[in-house]
Each structure stands twice: as C-alpha cells, then as structure tokens.
Amino acid sequence: MSDKQQTAVPEGFWLDAQGRLVPESMVKPIDQERDRLVKQLVDRASKLSTELADFKAVAFGDIEAFVELSAEQYSAKVGGKKGNVTLYSYDGRFKIQRAVQESIVFDERLQAARALIDDCLRDWTQGARPEVVTLVNDAFRTDTKGEIRTARVLALRRLEIRDERWQRAMTAIGEACQVIGSKSYIRVYERIGDSDQYKAISLDIAGV
Structure with a gap:
C-alpha cells in the first residue's frame, strides 16, 4: 500500500x-x-x-x-484444449462465439527457412517470379514492435512451389512455430433484420 x-x-x-x-x-x-x-x-x-x-x-x-x-x-x-465454438439461439437472432486466439512465435529454425528461401529467390531473379519475391519480403518484414508477422509467414506455405529447397523451407517454418500462450474471448452478436449478417453487441467501451 x-x-x-x-x-x-x-x-x-x-x-x-x-x-x-x-x-x-x-x-x-x-x-x-x-x-x-x-x-x-x-x-x-x-x-x-x-x-x-x-x-x-x-x-x-x-x-x-x-x-x-x-x-x-x-x-x-x-x-x-477448449477450442472455438459458436452457439445460436433457436430463432437464429443471436449467436455467441467462444474464440481462442493463440500466441505464436518462431524459434531459430525460421532463420534456416529464410536462408533456403533466399537461395530460391536468387535463382528466380530476372523477374521470373516478382510476385513471390514481393510476398516473401513482405512476410519477413517486421511490425512496429520489431516482431515477425506470423500470419504472413505461415501464408507462404499455401504457395504451390515444387522446388525442393522451398519445400524444405516450408517444413522448417512449420516446425519453427511455437505456441507460447492463448487468450480466450466471448463475442456476442445480433442478426441484422432478416439477413444472414450479424452485428456485434460490443463489450468494449471504445466500440459502444
């Protein structure tokens, strides 16, 4: 005190x-x-x-x-582990979601993945795959806190690239993921009229 x-x-x-x-x-x-x-x-x-x-x-x-x-x-x-679930009222007017958001970080294996990706990019110069270069550079760009944006790095795994080095890099990214914690949320919604759209019933003072 x-x-x-x-x-x-x-x-x-x-x-x-x-x-x-x-x-x-x-x-x-x-x-x-x-x-x-x-x-x-x-x-x-x-x-x-x-x-x-x-x-x-x-x-x-x-x-x-x-x-x-x-x-x-x-x-x-x-x-x-308790995961996400959505419950609807009988008339469909309301729904409640229990959402679990995991905090994910990458360990040192992300550096190995970046090195393999860089090897691929060096071989793919001459403008052959500029969109991939842009995606990779954006994925590994840090945010305002200096942290890697995990969602964008993980999105690289959806690219259909057969190069063996790229495949190894994607494996390294997957194995580098570490879940360090999670936060759970309750979200409440009300249907907008007779549509299939719902608006949130805000429990946040900034959103009221």
Whole structure:
C-alpha cells in the first residue's frame, strides 16, 4: 500500500497529488467538482469492470457445460484444449462465439527457412517470379514492435512451389512455430433484420 493510501485525511482537509494536506477552504470549487466527477466515474467503471469479469467467467463456464451436455447426447466425452465454438439461439437472432486466439512465435529454425528461401529467390531473379519475391519480403518484414508477422509467414506455405529447397523451407517454418500462450474471448452478436449478417453487441467501451 502506498503512502498516499495510508495517509489519514483529517476532517476539513484534502490530500493533493503530492501527498500534502490542504485545507478544504483553499481547494477551489472547480477542483472539488472535478474531483467529484472523476471519482464518481471511476467508481462506476470499477463496478462495470467487475461485472464484465463476472460475466466472462460465467459465460465460459456455462458454454463449456453446454458443450459437454451436447456431447453426452452422443455418448461422447469432450476433453483436451477448449477450442472455438459458436452457439445460436433457436430463432437464429443471436449467436455467441467462444474464440481462442493463440500466441505464436518462431524459434531459430525460421532463420534456416529464410536462408533456403533466399537461395530460391536468387535463382528466380530476372523477374521470373516478382510476385513471390514481393510476398516473401513482405512476410519477413517486421511490425512496429520489431516482431515477425506470423500470419504472413505461415501464408507462404499455401504457395504451390515444387522446388525442393522451398519445400524444405516450408517444413522448417512449420516446425519453427511455437505456441507460447492463448487468450480466450466471448463475442456476442445480433442478426441484422432478416439477413444472414450479424452485428456485434460490443463489450468494449471504445466500440459502444
């Protein structure tokens, strides 16, 4: 606990940002009103944050229980890692998705893959396959944090290239993938009219 949190504020005084006691009579009305507004909104935000955390826990638990209940109808036991699942209301108006997003990084074998790819590119100069050169250079370009964009590197594996070095490079990319963690999300949607399109019911304050 910080010193500010431990400081007992006597009646008739306010504690300022430097931890100093200031007589209430010296605190401007506009500063008092700002303090009241900030603390009121922070109090509401804290309660909403707790409610969202409770909703997430309940939602994950209820969805997992339902998945197991559904599996029991076929005498099947669901085990292992919990993956993505989408549940629809009976009338199709609403759907809820449980989504699991894995965090993937590459180990040192990615360097071997890049070396093999570079060998291929050197042999494919003279403009024979400029689109492949562009895709490769873009895939290995780092993002603003200096990290390799995994999705673009993995997308190279979809290219139909028979060169044996390229095939070995794609194998190295696959083996270099390391899952270091995952995050789970709950997404709630409502159907737009009678269409087959859904709009998200935002649980993010920025998206409301």
